[in-house]
Amino acid sequence: MTQDTSATITLKKPLKRGEQExxxxxxxxxxxxxxRGCRLSMLLNSDVxxxxxxLPRITEPxxxxxxxSQMDVKDLVSCASEVVGFLTE
Structure with a gap:
């Protein structure tokens, strides 16, 4: 059985960073x-x-x-779902 080590999320509302989208x-x-410094129980509960x-440690870019903080709530929930999946599979 192979485990996924990454996931790609298409944002419903793209983020703007200067000229970059x-x-x-x-x-x-x-x-x-x-x-490090994270409480697993809090991540499993999708604590913001x-x-x-x-997220800054595991996202690309x-x-x-x-x-x-500018992210659409639906996009944050998508990220949280992936994180929970990584921790529970």
Whole structure:
């Protein structure tokens, strides 16, 4: 059985970063180092503060806290679903 180590999300509302528009995000499965300082139980409950801490470490392009604060709620929920999937599979 093979486990997915990454996922691609097409954002419903692309993020603007200056002239750049981010329409897709690649999330990689977090390793132990990426999870430093995060509470797994909070991530499993899709806690926003925990996601703000983790997402910059596992997204490509790397999101900033500002990017995440501007993200559409549906897109944040999509990211949270992928993170939970990575941690539970």
């Amino acid at each position: 981010i329409a897709k995000l690649k999330l990689r499965k977090p390793d132990t180092g990426s999870l 503060d925990s996601l703000v801490m983790l 790397a999101l900033t806290e500002h990017d995440i």
